Amino acid sequence: MPPRTRKNANDRQRKVKVVTEQHVIDKPSPVAEFPMREWSLKLHLLDEEGNERPADVFTKVVYNLHPTFENPTQTFTKPPFLCSNEGWGEFEISIDCYTTEKTKLASIIHDLNFLQEKYEATHTVTFKNPSQALQERLRETGPLPNDDDRQKKKTVASKKGGQKYDYEKIAEALEKLDEEDLLRVIQLINENKGPDTYIRSDVEGKFLAARCFILSAPGNVFGVVDV
Numbered sequence: 001m002p003p004r005t006r007k008n009a010n011d012r013q014r015k016v017k018v019v020t021e022q023h024v025i026d027k028p029s030p031v032a033e034f035p036m037r038e039w040s041l042k043l044h045l046l047d048e049e050g051n052e053r054p055a056d057v058f059t060k061v062v063y064n065l066h067p068t069f070e071n072p073t074q075t076f077t078k079p080p081f082l083c084s085n086e087g088w089g090e091f092e093i094s095i096d097c098y099t100t101e102k103t104k105l106a107s108i109i110h111d112l113n114f115l116q117e118k119y120e121a122t123h124t125v126t127f128k129n130p131s132q133a134l135q136e137r138l139r140e141t142g143p144l145p146n147d148d149d150r151q152k153k154k155t156v157a158s159k160k161g162g163q164k165y166d167y168e169k170i171a172e173a174l175e176k177l178d179e180e181d182l183l184r185v186i187q188l189i190n191e192n193k194g195p196d197t198y199i200r201s202d203v204e205g206k207f208l209a210a211r212c213f214i215l216s217a218p219g220n221v222f223g224v225v226d227v
Contacts, residue, residue: 010128010129010130011126011127011128011129012126012127012130012135012138012144012145013124013125013126013127014045014046014057014124014125014127014138014141014142015045015046015122015123015124015125016043016044016045016046016055016097016108016122016123016124016125017043017044017045017046017052017120017121017122017123018041018042018043018095018108018110018120018121018122018123019041019042019043019044019080019118019119019120020039020040020041020110020112020118020119020120020121021039021040021117021118022037022038022039022040022114022117022118023037023038023117024036024037025037025038025086027086029088030088031088031089034088034089035088036086036087036088037086037087037088037114038084038085038086039084039085039086039087039112039114040082040083040084040085041063041082041083041093041095041110041112042080042081042082042083043055043058043061043079043080043081043095043097044080045057045141046122046141047140047141047142048141048142048143053140053141054079054080055079055080055081055097056079056137057099057127057134057137057138058079058081058097058098058099059077059098059099059100059101060075060076060077060081060098060101061075061076061077061081061095061096061097061098062074062075062076062095062096062098062104063075063076063083063093063094063095064093064094064095064096064107065085065091065093066087066089066091069085069087090111090112090113090114091112092109092110092111092112093109093110093111093112094107094108094109094110095107095108095109095110096108097125099127099130099134105125105126105127105128106125106126108123108125110123
């Protein structure tokens with residue numbers, strides 16, 4: 001029994017559709033019983049409902065044709081990565097899909113045949129450890145396996161971010177502090193203040209006059225403390 005291939009938790013799968021079109025053309029063939037044909041291949045990515053989407057997750061696609069072709073290795077960089085050629089024979093084509101200049105998926109082996117003028121073949125491809133940017137592109141064609149956990153983390157973060165504070169009680173507590181403690185509080189606020197914190201200090205002779213505005217949102221003052 002062959003060893004099982006362990007699937008990486010970070011791997012992502014999608015389906016790629018290869019569309020083949022071909023027809024006979026009026027050109028002499030080197031083999032009399034096999035007429036010359038024009039044929040083409042193009043790629044689409046399928047979403048979770050099976051709809052065709054642009055395969056723009058790939059930076060380039062390389063078609064490896066039969067070695068008898070004058071240009072057997074043909075590279076295309078824009079969806080749908082249309083590859084058109086002329087010939088008389090059927091053969092297997094190895095298709096390499098790249099996500100970066102040097103990173104490619106496992107080759108797609110496609111059967112070029114002349115049984116139908118148009119036919120489609122769907123292949124499952126695996127993106128191994130895709131970058132965050134690539135994962136965002138993949139989400140355009142369907143959710144990823146870890147999206148449920150991702151949404152839960154967002155929800156928890158949102159709840160934490162939306163935590164409410166009683167600013168009036170905070171202001172009342174500040175008023176009860178002695179001068180030294182209050183100045184220490186103002187110092188801490190100064191050191192950690194954010195966009196919703198405003199402190200104004202005025203030096204008058206030997207005395208420090210400070211006014212601390214406690215805000216719940218820009219423009220909404222919930223507490224004012226004078227020192």
